[in-house]
Amino acid sequence: MRKKLRRVGPPLLLLAPSLLLLGVFVYGLIAANFQMSFTDNHTAAQATGQAPAAAVWFDNYTALLATDAFQHSLLNLLLFTAVFLAGTMAMGFGWAWLLEKPVKGEGYFRSIYLFPMAVSFVASGVVWRWLLNSNQDEQASGLNRLFQIIGLDFLQNNWWNNVTFGIIAIAIPAIWQLSGYVMALFLAGFRGIPDELREAARMDGATELQLYRHVLFPQLSPVALSALIIIGHMSLKSFDLIMSISKPANYQTKVPAVDMYVFKSSFDYANAAAVGAILLVIVAAVIIPYLIHTHREEKR
Amino acid sequence: MTTLLEPIGKKTPPERSATSPARYAAGRTARYAMLLLVVIVVLIPVYVLFVTSFKGAGDASPARAWALPTTWTLENWQTAWTTLAPAIGRSLQMVIPSTIISAFLGSLNGFVLARWRFKGADIVFTLILFGMFIPYQAVMIPLNQLVLNLGIPNGIPSLILLHVVYGIPITTLIFRNYYTTVPAELIEAARVDGAGMLRTYWNVLLPISVPSFVVVLIWQFTNAWNDFLFAVFFSSSQNGPVTVALNNLANGALLQNYGVSMAGALLASFPTLLVYIILGKYFVGGLMSGSVKG
Numbered sequence: 001m002r003k004k005l006r007r008v009g010p011p012l013l014l015l016a017p018s019l020l021l022l023g024v025f026v027y028g029l030i031a032a033n034f035q036m037s038f039t040d041n042h043t044a045a046q047a048t049g050q051a052p053a054a055a056v057w058f059d060n061y062t063a064l065l066a067t068d069a070f071q072h073s074l075l076n077l078l079l080f081t082a083v084f085l086a087g088t089m090a091m092g093f094g095w096a097w098l099l100e101k102p103v104k105g106e107g108y109f110r111s112i113y114l115f116p117m118a119v120s121f122v123a124s125g126v127v128w129r130w131l132l133n134s135n136q137d138e139q140a141s142g143l144n145r146l147f148q149i150i151g152l153d154f155l156q157n158n159w160w161n162n163v164t165f166g167i168i169a170i171a172i173p174a175i176w177q178l179s180g181y182v183m184a185l186f187l188a189g190f191r192g193i194p195d196e197l198r199e200a201a202r203m204d205g206a207t208e209l210q211l212y213r214h215v216l217f218p219q220l221s222p223v224a225l226s227a228l229i230i231i232g233h234m235s236l237k238s239f240d241l242i243m244s245i246s247k248p249a250n251y252q253t254k255v256p257a258v259d260m261y262v263f264k265s266s267f268d269y270a271n272a273a274a275v276g277a278i279l280l281v282i283v284a285a286v287i288i289p290y291l292i293h294t295h296r297e298e299k300r
Numbered sequence: 301m302t303t304l305l306e307p308i309g310k311k312t313p314p315e316r317s318a319t320s321p322a323r324y325a326a327g328r329t330a331r332y333a334m335l336l337l338v339v340i341v342v343l344i345p346v347y348v349l350f351v352t353s354f355k356g357a358g359d360a361s362p363a364r365a366w367a368l369p370t371t372w373t374l375e376n377w378q379t380a381w382t383t384l385a386p387a388i389g390r391s392l393q394m395v396i397p398s399t400i401i402s403a404f405l406g407s408l409n410g411f412v413l414a415r416w417r418f419k420g421a422d423i424v425f426t427l428i429l430f431g432m433f434i435p436y437q438a439v440m441i442p443l444n445q446l447v448l449n450l451g452i453p454n455g456i457p458s459l460i461l462l463h464v465v466y467g468i469p470i471t472t473l474i475f476r477n478y479y480t481t482v483p484a485e486l487i488e489a490a491r492v493d494g495a496g497m498l499r500t501y502w503n504v505l506l507p508i509s510v511p512s513f514v515v516v517l518i519w520q521f522t523n524a525w526n527d528f529l530f531a532v533f534f535s536s537s538q539n540g541p542v543t544v545a546l547n548n549l550a551n552g553a554l555l556q557n558y559g560v561s562m563a564g565a566l567l568a569s570f571p572t573l574l575v576y577i578i579l580g581k582y583f584v585g586g587l588m589s590g591s592v593k594g
Contacts, residue, residue, distance in 0.1 A: 008419065011421075014411075015424065018405050018468050018472070022428060026431040029442045036442060098334055101331070103332075113342060116345075118522055118572045119573070120572070122550075123526075123568050126561045126564070127562060129550075142365065243532070244528075247551075276438035280438035283434065
């Protein structure tokens with residue numbers, strides 16, 4: 001027993017500060033958040049502790065999920081995620097594919113493709129808000145004006161002001177920002193494939209298409225999975241970009257993360273916590289299987 | 301998690317092409333054309349930011365939206381600078397300590413989880429990693445209460461704490477992945493020489509950790525600098541970092557003056573771009589040397 005303690009004790013002691021912090025700030029607060037979401041804490045007086053709050057269990061959740069407004073948020077989230085994921089994966093793969101074969105100035109291309117990642121969503125939101133301006137024809141600026149200049153007038157549209165599909169317009173800057181990162185992941189994936197594998201496939205008479213389908217794609221699938229997980233969980237948490245391009249009060253582009261902010265701002269803590277908890281459940285449904293999967297992979 | 305941040309490896313040698321030289325050359329030209337097209341698309345927003353930030357009020361007509369300024373003026377930059385300078389200072393005060401502290405904690409954790417392992421180390425690691433993926437919205441309400449109860453002032457002090465705490469998972473991941481590539485013999489040799497855990501860390505691991513520190517510093521610096529979620533919940537426009545100030549500037553009284561907000565957006569992006577330009581080479585170098593490979 002004492003021997004075991006001596007073996008486990010020191011490393012745990014070194015981890016202790018971090019474990020303590022994460023225990024409180026991640027796991028403890030998640031529990032506290034669930035607790036808050038089970039109460040009827042909807043007013044400023046309750047939020048500041050001047051009025052009592054009672055437990056109502058799942059009432060907030062059922063009420064939220066029944067409203068059109070929140071369903072709209074969830075649908076927006078789904079649309080946004082689908083377009084964001086498809087866009088970054090396609091761009092990221094395409095750019096990596098272009099750079100994969102020897103290219104002069106690869107470093108420069110790579111840096112330019114990656115640079116939007118260094119910029120905050122708040123800063124890029126400033127320019128994208130202008131680019132995605134909904135004014136058309138005489139009043140057009142931004143991309144609508146660009147379409148006029150190059151003679152593609154029919155492409156003009158009202159961007160994020162469209163009630164049903166407006167959220168897709170917000171996915172464009174998100175794709176712009178993160179495609180370079182996905183490219184870097186895929187490029188690393190390409191570089192990690194041993195040349196012998198390609199050579200062997202070519203020797204066996206595989207066509208370029210067969211080479212990709214049977215040799216390169218299977219080798220790239222772990223990278224693709226990582227990229228999907230990273231972009232996917234970022235997408236579910238999206239907040240900055242929407243806040244800086246449209247406004248929190250805009251129905252067209254609201255998502256749960258924005259709802260949470262709006263509820264919190266109006267001291268409706270119980271609903272804010274419930275929205276946060278719903279987001280957590282969605283993220284956890286994706287992340288926990290992934291973490292278990294990688295945990296098993298590493299054991300092997 | 302091994303592929304989370306993979307190194308960008310060496311170039312593959314030029315491959316022998318079965319196609320004719322003419323077709324090969326055409327293919328290459330097409331490739332460069334596409335590469336350049338991507339560059340243009342990526343840089344379009346930069347062109348707009350740059351050009352608009354130098355435009356005077358007279359250039360505001362939509363018809364001239366994509367044109368160069370008729371007269372170049374620094375007015376927007378001056379306005380943006382006076383508005384944002386204090387917040388840029390606060391952002392630096394926030395980002396530097398939080399980056400250093402979370403990097404150090406991550407390096408300690410990474411060492412233990414990779415090289416001074418105990419039973420259940422992998423489970424502990426997975427539990428730490430989960431903290432990286434949680435939507436912070438799911439802790440925000442009680443977090444607010446907790447920070448208040450701890451008596452930490454709103455604004456930069458509380459933001460430092462939050463960036464340290466929620467930075468631990470990613471820094472731990474990066475260091476752990478790097479330390480797993482350190483040969484076991486190195487650790488064994490230190491052990492045989494009678495070095496304990498801390499000595500081994502201090503004398504053996506820490507001196508070779510530079511590549512990982514660079515990667516972590518860039519990552520954490522950019523993350524904390526660009527954060528808006530914590531900033532908007534835990535600070536006001538008077539004591540907030542630059543993202544909050546920029547957001548207020550862009551939506552404030554100068555709403556229709558795109559020139560000022562765009563100059564502000566460029567100003568607010570300089571530090572991260574600078575870090576990226578100066579350390580970018582080492583970043584890729586760090587990635588290549590396997591610092592983030594599992």
